[in-house]
Amino acid sequence: MANTANGTSKEVLPTAQERKAWFDEYEKVKKVPLVCATFGISRKTFYKWWKLYKKHNGTMEGLQNRSRRPHHNPRATPEHIIRRLKMLREQTGFGQKRLQLYLSIWYGIELAENTIWKILRRSGVDMKATKGKKRKVKLNEPLFPGDRVILFVKAFEHPIRGQAFWYYTAVDECTHVRIGKIYGRHSTLSALDFIQHIIMAFPFPVHVVHTPLDNVFTSVATARSRTHAFTQNLRRLGIKQYVPTRRKYASELYFKRLRTFDSADAFLQLKYNQVQDAERTLHNALYDYNNKQPRPELNRITPLERLRSFEQFHTLEQFDPNETA
DSSP states (O other), rough: OOOOTOEEEEEOOOHHHHHHHHHHHHHHHHHHHHHHHHTOOHHHHHHHHHHHHHHHTTTTTGSSSSOOOOSOOOTTTTHHHHHHHHHHHHHHHOOOOHHHHHHHHHHHOOOHHHHHHHHHHHHOOOHHHHHHHHOOTTTSSSTTSSEEEEEEEEEEOOOOBBBOOOOEEEEHHHHHHEEEEEEEEEEEHHHHHHHHHHHSSSSSOEEEEEEEEEEEETTTSSTTOOOHHHHHHHHHHOOEOOOOOOOHTTOOOHHHHHTTTTTOGGGSSSSSSSHHHHHHHHHHHHHHHHOOOOOOGSSSSSHHHHHHHSGTTTTTOOOOHHHHO
């Protein structure tokens, strides 16, 4: 035992060379009690290290001190949760507080902020980096991916197996990159689920969401409502919501501007026997739109080419929302 600076005692373990001397002496005398008395050790200690010594074929490796740290921690964070956390961090760049909220709301995963911070720090993420000044988007200012995203909701013209379906789509104003999803109900629950899809599908964080003047997204009776479930959820996620006023919503000029970001979705006019057929058609339509169809509003380049014009996305070979989500 050795005394530390604060007066407490600390156990001094024998070195591998000292343990080797035990067994060298044993080879001479062939009596374990005598060896234990000579070196002041217990028989339990002798046989413990003798077993390790023989297990490693009489090498010094079997006599090295070992950490008493358990090989398995039943309370450790599962690997699939760590992967999910790292993916969210890479896609959003958010800190531990907002990441905790994302995991809780969308995946039912409860992690302490401190645990999230430690996991990301061990993964090599600089969690102490100073946050940049929050970007404020102004009208007529050059946009970056994710600055403003517009939501559209459209109904399928023909029921599928007797049920009506709706197509929710989101378009990034800067790049015209588009994602979409089909729902069997036009409701706030569908809108909340679509926000999750937006967060996971777009390769950039979203700052502002432009929604229609619809009870699904806001309270039509109360202008600029802050109590609607959709609005409150966006606030918790750190995303701002833009809702047009009644006057603007009735303006032809307003809808003319929106049409520059919308597209004619021919697949909504088709008849489908199964929802899976509609989803497959939607996926193909979105893939062609984002990767193969030049847009007049983008000087005849595709949304993917526009996205690749930004340095952080220049290596992106294709944009497939199904693979990103």
